[in-house]
Amino acid sequence: MLRWRVAVLPVLAAVALVLAAFGRLRRTWRDVAEGVALALPLLLAVALTAGPAPSGAGRSAASLAALRAEPYRLPDPDRRDALVSLVAWPAAALLGDQGAVRLVAAVASASALLLGYALFRSAGLDPMAAVVGQVTLAALPVLALGPGPVLFAHALPQALQLLLLAHLVRRLGHLEGARDTAAAFAFLLLAQAASAVATLEVALFAAVAALFEAAAGARRRALRLAVSGALATAAVVLVRYGPRLLDWAAHPAPAAPLSSWSPLALGLAALVGGAGLAALPEGTRAPRLVAAALVAGLAAAVLGPLVDPGSPTPGGLGLLAPAVACAPAALAARLRSPWTGPAAPGSRS
Numbered sequence: 001m002l003r004w005r006v007a008v009l010p011v012l013a014a015v016a017l018v019l020a021a022f023g024r025l026r027r028t029w030r031d032v033a034e035g036v037a038l039a040l041p042l043l044l045a046v047a048l049t050a051g052p053a054p055s056g057a058g059r060s061a062a063s064l065a066a067l068r069a070e071p072y073r074l075p076d077p078d079r080r081d082a083l084v085s086l087v088a089w090p091a092a093a094l095l096g097d098q099g100a101v102r103l104v105a106a107v108a109s110a111s112a113l114l115l116g117y118a119l120f121r122s123a124g125l126d127p128m129a130a131v132v133g134q135v136t137l138a139a140l141p142v143l144a145l146g147p148g149p150v151l152f153a154h155a156l157p158q159a160l161q162l163l164l165l166a167h168l169v170r171r172l173g174h175l176e177g178a179r180d181t182a183a184a185f186a187f188l189l190l191a192q193a194a195s196a197v198a199t200l201e202v203a204l205f206a207a208v209a210a211l212f213e214a215a216a217g218a219r220r221r222a223l224r225l226a227v228s229g230a231l232a233t234a235a236v237v238l239v240r241y242g243p244r245l246l247d248w249a250a251h252p253a254p255a256a257p258l259s260s261w262s263p264l265a266l267g268l269a270a271l272v273g274g275a276g277l278a279a280l281p282e283g284t285r286a287p288r289l290v291a292a293a294l295v296a297g298l299a300a301a302v303l304g305p306l307v308d309p310g311s312p313t314p315g316g317l318g319l320l321a322p323a324v325a326c327a328p329a330a331l332a333a334r335l336r337s338p339w340t341g342p343a344a345p346g347s348r349s
């Protein structure tokens with residue numbers, strides 16, 4: 001019975017949660033939630049939960065164990081995986097700390113692919129081209145980080161940043177209203193809460209996107225986006241670093257190698273991302289927002305080691321991955337020209 005619970009329950013839970021995420025996406029954005037988008041996320045979720053336990057999930061599991069022992073110390077700024085640990089907490093009673101962390105990483109990775117598909121479809125790409133973008137989005141973190149436990153730390157921040165991007169592509173034109181401004185603030189807050197590097201990435205993205213909107217003549221929309229991003233950043237920084245300001249005792253962060261990009265890798269990302277922007281169809285807000293993600297990702301890649309030198313993931317990856325993945329997706333769509341899948345109604349400029 002115990003063996004069945006350890007081996008089968010995580011897979012069933014991962015599949016159920018991915019199906020629930022797809023169902024939610026379909027209810028919200030029916031025009032970009034096609035069945036073809038579900039195959040790769042389900043395969044990835046099963047592979048991550050059914051495979052052998054990665055030894056590197058231990059740091060996140062140790063963080064979860066610490067949070068379970070000291071539940072009132074969540075604001076500790078040196079616990080970089082606090083959000084992952086908090087999300088994994090409900091499953092830890094059945095699966096153990098490490099199993100719960102693996103489940104969260106698997107569902108987050110699969111959800112990121114679902115949101116990536118929605119992003120590519122909202123950019124005006126046809127379903128097959130969006131699947132090409134999905135495959136690229138799944139491969140890029142492995143190429144950048146290598147197969148191993150560090151992918152677990154990247155999964156949740158990537159999913160939350162893709163949620164932000166997909167939401168803004170669909171709803172940025174409605175940012176004039178209070179309800180959409182509050183929704184944008186909520187998504188900005190979630191994306192920044194994932195890690196210190198994610199805070200930097202999303203803060204830069206909000207600033208660059210606001211500048212692009214202002215340059216396009218949408219000054220009121222730009223102001224709302226900039227203010228929402230600034231308030232979200234202030235809230236996250238206050239919660240994360242408030243304990244230090246109050247002289248709370250902090251546990252030393254575990255040693256981690258400095259992760260940074262090589263100039264060649266950054267240049268290649270800029271080149272491929274720029275080519276993808278040029279190939280995206282016009283008529284949607286996606287090119288402007290993907291351009292903002294590319295610029296902010298490159299800036300975060302340079303500034304990331306200064307903000308969090310102990311981060312296991314290099315800065316900027318959460319924004320560069322979707323920007324770069326647009327290139328093969330747009331190329332695949334061009335090869336199937338004329339466009340066989342019209343842009344989603346909610347993404348029109």
